[in-house]
Amino acid sequence: MAATKHTLVALVADRPGVLNRMASLFRRRGFNIDSITEGHSEIPNLSRMTIVVDGTATMVEQVRKQLDKIVDVIKVTDITGPDIIARELALFKVKAAPANRSEIMQIVDIFRAGIVDVSQNSVIVEATGDEEKIDSLYELLRGFGIKEMARTGRVALSRGGPPAEKPSVRKKKKN
């Protein structure tokens, strides 16, 4: 079975140590994680994580099930497929002598990216898009010299419909 990239989305409790638990699990079981991002979700006290795993379907299913066993993980869904929106944010600090600037700006325009900082001999380019777009922008900017780069890794949601990872957060019963 071929290894492919899978996108898992996890809804997790905002508690100290959750990331630690997940990281510990990846390391211990030798799972190959491409990227992992975390931020607030639409539900108070819950975060949504996007995890990109490289592996066979069986292995990724193991990752999903093992993550699901963590008590602070509410729900994990493999949303891999055509019906997802996946984005990543990148910042590039590019060497930019005044002579190069207009050429850089043209590239930035084509990619619908932006220049968010300009200094004496560099600019910072901000771009959002899927990994391929970011990769090709990177290739083009590399020619000018990239001094620093920071990428967030993938965040993703499934398209339309009810969210596949809708949690069934139980209401506390009164008694």
Add this chain to the structure above:
Amino acid sequence: MKLTGAQVLCQSLIEEGVEVIFGYPGGVVLPLYDTLPQYPQLRHILVRHEQGAAHAADGYARVTGKVGVCLATSGPGATNLVTGVANAFLDSSPVVAITGQVARHLIGRDAFQEIDITGITLPMTKHNYLVLDTGLLARTVKEAFHLARTGRPGPILIDIPRDVFEEKVEFHYPSQVDLPGYKPTVTGNPLQIKRAARLIAEAEKPLILAGRGIMISGACEELAALARAQQIPVVTTLLGIGCFPEGDELSFGMLGMHGMAYANMAVSQADLIIAIGMRFDDRATGRVNGFAPNARIVHIDIDPAEIGKNVRVDLPIVGDVGAVLKVLNKQLEPAKNMAWFRQLDDWRRKHPLDTDGEGDVLLPQYVIEKIDEVTKGEATIVTGVGQNQMWSAQHYCYNRPNSLVSSGGLGTMGFELPAALGAKIGRPQDTVWCIAGDGGFQMTLQELGTIAQEQAAVKVAILNNGYLGMVRQWQEMFYGKRYVATPITCPDFTKIAEAYCIPALNVKTREEVVPAIKKAMAEPGPFLINFQVEPEENVYPMVAPGAALDEVIEKPKKGGS
């Protein structure tokens, strides 16, 4: 009324039905120890090493089905618990471990005896807590016990800072837990169960692989109903021993590295494996790609992550095995697989376990058989790890659930004595025999002190072969008989026992075996027998590491070519 954190903890433990705590005091848990006398319902048993507390809680949990509780101070107390917590984790034993922590304002400053025990135990607990808000202590205890005992059980650790024990809060014990991320699947998917019923009806050579999950679920009767109505032979894992009476003609013993030859042959020849409450450990499966090559595999387990983890599964059913079996049994017509049964029975006759020794030699297998005879197979046997463990599994006939207590997943030498103590405390009416190796016994023999102090009537049988026997056996078979670091000297164990005021005997010959066991049984309190057994006896049958289950090495025939 406001209670201190220590009182909240004690009240909460009582709410959870706790009767016994295996523990060891120290600085940060002093406020808790000072509070204990207010709650005489909580019996505290002072162990001699925190590892012993965790193993005792584990042994207690396994024989009672209740949650076992152990308690230690911060730092070294907490780290000493770790082996026992790991042991409980790998064998899915419900244990709640409570540790003291330095006061909240000192956390993170490398204070005296501060160690990050929640960090350390992260990968070996089902869940763990550091309680930073005294108001959450009661809820935490409630959650911990719920997590420990439900779903696939496991150890939970609660780390409590010293000042949390002292702070006063309003006590209110919650009646329910609210854990949205924790919802074990209990009922099996009906469609999958229907499919399983069809596979069973179609099978000509079905075989049940029964694990400890059956006993955890309390499903021994459902298992027996399935096996008997369908005439399906039952093979168990090491930890599954006792879930089906070994005296039954449908019982074909244990599979795996030192399983019965006929059990392993049955697995290799079966056309349908019904694996119930077990997890396909490599010691049980042998080489995975040679495992049950002719069989379709139905796997019933409460932990979805176990499905397909080690072995390909054709039909998974996630759920509580008892609940699943109840539904499954209703869908099956009685059937007989006589040809298959006769085949297995024939193998069983042709490959019996060999226990003959020449002349006067005292074989360890013989000792176990005599303990079986004298106790009429009704004792609880708690084993060490190594050869003594395998002989105990092979040569005692277990007919009662949870009558074998053994460290399966972690294989922890030194488990035997403290776990036997825990088992005896948990079921005082039972006869408890601790079968120890001379090596493993020396790892935790200080618990003789606890046994003596509590007058717990544990009967100890040391199979003294002068070696770290199981490792020696591997050196003999796979490392050209080079015995490096496996010959081990022993103190005079009977003198050690006597120093603890525990009566003891040395046994060197066959004739002495039965009288010694009877003497031990007649003694109201603890007793120790040091059996000086054949030093280089090996455990057979054996499936070499990396071999498939049908590549069994049997005991070489005496005087054979």
